[in-house]
Structures are given as structure tokens and as C-alpha cells.
Amino acid sequence: MRQSLHLMLFLCSFVFVRGKPKTCTTKHLDGLEAVLKDYIDNKLNDKFAALKHYFDLKIDSLKSHFDEKVDSMKIDSDVQHDLLKKQLSETRNALSECACEKQRQRGLVYHMEGSRGRYSLTCDEAKALCESRGHKLATKAQLLAAYELGLQMCRTGWLEGCEASYPIQMPRSACGRRGINDFISSSGKADVFCAVD
Structure with missing residues (x-):
């Protein structure tokens, strides 16, 4: 309004x-x-x-x-x-x-045991076994290179120069420390690590 x-x-x-x-x-x-x-x-x-x-x-x-x-x-x-x-x-x-x-490089080094079983080879027998396959005993440097590429084996094998060693990635009580472990057998026998030429 x-x-x-x-x-x-x-x-x-x-x-x-x-x-x-x-x-x-x-x-x-x-x-x-x-x-x-x-x-x-x-x-x-x-x-x-x-x-x-x-x-x-x-x-x-x-x-x-x-x-x-x-x-x-x-x-x-x-x-x-x-x-x-x-x-x-x-x-x-x-x-x-x-x-x-x-894998290929690691495969250049391989483990074998003798025909009589585990830890049955002398150094000379190990060398002869590798040569029968057209290969030779692996050197410690070759085993180290294979280890660095992942090779692990809780089994001692002969190397060139009649050394016995084995590569361990993961330490275990029965296998020792991580790395390349040297082993001296009281029987003087082991398996073998051969290397492809």
C-alpha cells in the first residue's frame, strides 16, 4: 500500500x-x-x-x-x-x-658327480670326466663368475689345479658361508665343476 x-x-x-x-x-x-x-x-x-x-x-x-x-x-x-x-x-x-x-654364462660352468655316486672322483678322474664331454676343469675364476651370475651348489667339486670348492648364495649351516667355499676332503674325493670351452 x-x-x-x-x-x-x-x-x-x-x-x-x-x-x-x-x-x-x-x-x-x-x-x-x-x-x-x-x-x-x-x-x-x-x-x-x-x-x-x-x-x-x-x-x-x-x-x-x-x-x-x-x-x-x-x-x-x-x-x-x-x-x-x-x-x-x-x-x-x-x-x-x-x-x-x-643363464648361458652360468651354464658355462656345470656340476657333475662320478658314475659311482656323490664325492667319488679323484682330481685326475674329475679331469678325465670333463674331457670325456669335450670340456675341461673349471678355474676358480670361472666358478666365481658363475657364482656372481647366481650359481649355487652345496656340493664340493674339483677345479683346475686340484682345488675343491663350491658356491653358496644363501648361507646354511650344512653348506657354510655365502661365497666360494673351499673344501678339503679327508678321502681326497669330490664331485667336479666342468667348464665349457
Whole structure:
């Protein structure tokens, strides 16, 4: 009610200042109020439409920018994924080749026992057994190289120079310490470590 009164007074003074009808009746005010209300509604609707259009454009621009960034990140992620996958494959192949090479190198030194069983060979018999296979007694350096590639054998074998040793990776009470262990048998017999030429 108070707002209506204020509006009527405003409209009345507006009409009076313009010099249009000298009297300010309610009838005149009602018509003028309706015209002004329509005018204000139209202006507000135009402003809201302009603001809505402006914000729609901004939102579309931001969405487009965001989508471009997401696509760019996805492409970067896919490229990185492919690169990492390739590097992993190359590393796996290199490790496999390395493992195969270690296995081959380790296989250059091998353990054998005599036909009469465990610890039945003298040094000369051990040498003859290796030579019968086209190989020779392994040197201590060859046994060490095979040990470094993972060879473990809790069995004493003859080496070149009639030394008897065995390689241990994981120490155990019956097998001794980690490394190349030397062994002197009271019987003077052992198995043999042969080396491929």
C-alpha cells in the first residue's frame, strides 16, 4: 500500500512537472502506472535477455576451453602412456636378454658327480670326466663368475689345479658361508665343476 502511494505521488509530480493535465487524478495515474510498468518490464526483460545472452556466450566459451584442455590432457596422457608402455617393453626385453645371457654364462660352468655316486672322483678322474664331454676343469675364476651370475651348489667339486670348492648364495649351516667355499676332503674325493670351452 505504501509503495502504491509513493508511486502515485511520483507519477503525479511527474505529470505536474511535464505540464500535462494540471490535475492528478487516480484515473490518470492508473493509466500512467500501467504504461510505466510495461515500459519497466520491457526494459528489465531486455536487460535480462542481454545478460543471459552474455553469460551463455561466456559459459560456452569456458566449456569449449575446458573441453580443449581435457582433450589436450587426454592426448598428452595417451602419448605418455604409449611411451611408458614402449619403455617398459624395451626394459622387459633387455632384462630377459640379460637373464638369458646370465643363464648361458652360468651354464658355462656345470656340476657333475662320478658314475659311482656323490664325492667319488679323484682330481685326475674329475679331469678325465670333463674331457670325456669335450670340456675341461673349471678355474676358480670361472666358478666365481658363475657364482656372481647366481650359481649355487652345496656340493664340493674339483677345479683346475686340484682345488675343491663350491658356491653358496644363501648361507646354511650344512653348506657354510655365502661365497666360494673351499673344501678339503679327508678321502681326497669330490664331485667336479666342468667348464665349457
